[in-house]
Amino acid sequence: MPYIAVVGSGPSGVYTAQSLVKEARVPDVRVDVLDRLPCPYGLVRYGVAPDHEKIKSLQGTLRTVLQDERVRFLGGVEVGPALPPAKLLELYDAVVYCVGAAADRRLGVPGEDLPGSCSATDFVAWYSAHPDARDDGFVRGVRTAVAIGVGNVAVDVVRILARGAAELTPTDMPQAALGALAESEVRDVYMVGRRGPSQARFTTKELRELGGLADAEVVVEEAELALDPGYRDPAALPAAVRRNVEVLRGWAGAPRRGAARRIHLRFFLRPAEIIEGGDGRAAAVRFERTGPDGLGGVTGTGAYEEIAAELVLRSVGYRGVPLDGLPFDAARGTVPQAAGRVLRGGTVSPGEYVAGWIKRGPTGVIGTNRPCAKETVASLTSDLAALTGPERVTGDPLAGLIAAGVEPVEWTGWQSIERAEAALGRSLGRNSVKIADWEGLLSAARHTGDM
Numbered sequence: 001m002p003y004i005a006v007v008g009s010g011p012s013g014v015y016t017a018q019s020l021v022k023e024a025r026v027p028d029v030r031v032d033v034l035d036r037l038p039c040p041y042g043l044v045r046y047g048v049a050p051d052h053e054k055i056k057s058l059q060g061t062l063r064t065v066l067q068d069e070r071v072r073f074l075g076g077v078e079v080g081p082a083l084p085p086a087k088l089l090e091l092y093d094a095v096v097y098c099v100g101a102a103a104d105r106r107l108g109v110p111g112e113d114l115p116g117s118c119s120a121t122d123f124v125a126w127y128s129a130h131p132d133a134r135d136d137g138f139v140r141g142v143r144t145a146v147a148i149g150v151g152n153v154a155v156d157v158v159r160i161l162a163r164g165a166a167e168l169t170p171t172d173m174p175q176a177a178l179g180a181l182a183e184s185e186v187r188d189v190y191m192v193g194r195r196g197p198s199q200a201r202f203t204t205k206e207l208r209e210l211g212g213l214a215d216a217e218v219v220v221e222e223a224e225l226a227l228d229p230g231y232r233d234p235a236a237l238p239a240a241v242r243r244n245v246e247v248l249r250g251w252a253g254a255p256r257r258g259a260a261r262r263i264h265l266r267f268f269l270r271p272a273e274i275i276e277g278g279d280g281r282a283a284a285v286r287f288e289r290t291g292p293d294g295l296g297g298v299t300g301t302g303a304y305e306e307i308a309a310e311l312v313l314r315s316v317g318y319r320g321v322p323l324d325g326l327p328f329d330a331a332r333g334t335v336p337q338a339a340g341r342v343l344r345g346g347t348v349s350p351g352e353y354v355a356g357w358i359k360r361g362p363t364g365v366i367g368t369n370r371p372c373a374k375e376t377v378a379s380l381t382s383d384l385a386a387l388t389g390p391e392r393v394t395g396d397p398l399a400g401l402i403a404a405g406v407e408p409v410e411w412t413g414w415q416s417i418e419r420a421e422a423a424l425g426r427s428l429g430r431n432s433v434k435i436a437d438w439e440g441l442l443s444a445a446r447h448t449g450d451m
């Protein structure tokens, strides 16, 4: 029976496991889904915003796959120096890397590392209870926050900053983050793009949601929007972009209602510097005003504008990080591959595959990972006969993992974490509340007694 390891339990890992167990050509397959975290689901648990319950509920679908009798979740297992790819290849017939793209892109401007300036990734990790997150006091003492970038992650962080306690309390946000956000004195939140509204990457549903928040209103500057030829004449724009422009046009024409918080959507501003205040922290962002270059891009105008900001969150994209023992294309931030087969020095590496963000880069929605995983599994299954020679069959790989020093959190351990999170929520008068630290997660995972 072929044993396949899938490294990473985010959407691409789970869709890979699903494709493998659905594959009629390998009815006796066994799939171990390994994750460095004791909790499954990758960015669906640790990225998708807590107030997006419908998307979060996708965890239920992913759960069904991980509960299949041919699939085994092994959390708390990090592939790296202590458990290198070469070791996995000794234990499994094939290994599919679905490790995502965890690092963020930088702005490359002075002042980027000042306290008060960080990546949206760090902020998301904090309010999502990722056990590696640091509590930087993000919103403490902040009245104005600036998110640099105009994709859906920027929209997420802006929305979370602008929401009130009543909207956040029903979510599974960890108690410390909820407390800090509930008490926050943030009044103005900016989302700033260097190009025009017709080039922004946010989607209409997410954009429109900003206009429906209880305690916040959206502010746009019609003259700034109108710098964009696509705003002035949207007829030639793709339908999805035209809808964005229509939403912005609606806000431009709407009267202000005097809400407690304002969300300012700004365009044609390129970050030039994060400016330090007297206390050594970020105090403002200096932007260069840009304008359309007539070729679909923008060019600097030499005019500058400062926006005060005690919190600066950059959200200009993600990139993969190299995994020790796997090849890496530093320019693309992905593992070199052909139809999901890992390439070493341009040649297919037998038994090694990739799927998801580490294969194709950080683009697309959760569902995009399904066909991506399918392609990889099609390559794997057509290679499998050649991979599973008798010399490769070593019995159940779990014994080998344990011998290598790994102490996995199995499905029962994850169920214990879920129960502990439900109990924590009950004790706080909330729905299930996420446990935000390694110690808490691991001790909950070990507490499997009351099944």
Ligand SMILES: Cc1cc2nc3c(=O)[nH]c(=O)nc-3n(C[C@H](O)[C@H](O)[C@H](O)COP(=O)(O)OP(=O)(O)OC[C@H]3O[C@@H](n4cnc5c(N)ncnc54)[C@H](O)[C@@H]3O)c2cc1C
Residues within 6 Å of the ligand: 007, 008, 009, 010, 011, 012, 013, 034, 035, 036, 037, 040, 041, 042, 043, 044, 046, 047, 048, 049, 052, 055, 077, 078, 079, 080, 098, 099, 100, 101, 124, 153, 156, 318, 323, 355, 356, 357, 358, 363, 364, 365, 366, 367, 369
């Ligand atoms: C902030 C944010 C919000 C998003 N919101 C949405 C949304 O609302 N809707 C939507 O459709 N898409 C959303 N996306 C995109 C979506 O999350 C991605 O398409 C998807 O998660 C990518 O799946 P993946 O499996 O490749 O990576 P991931 O989901 O990142 O999963 C990778 C997994 O690999 C594990 N791992 C990493 N390294 C190792 C290692 N060395 N050993 C073992 N395990 C390892 C990680 O712990 C993680 O669990 C969002 C993305 C971000 C960043």
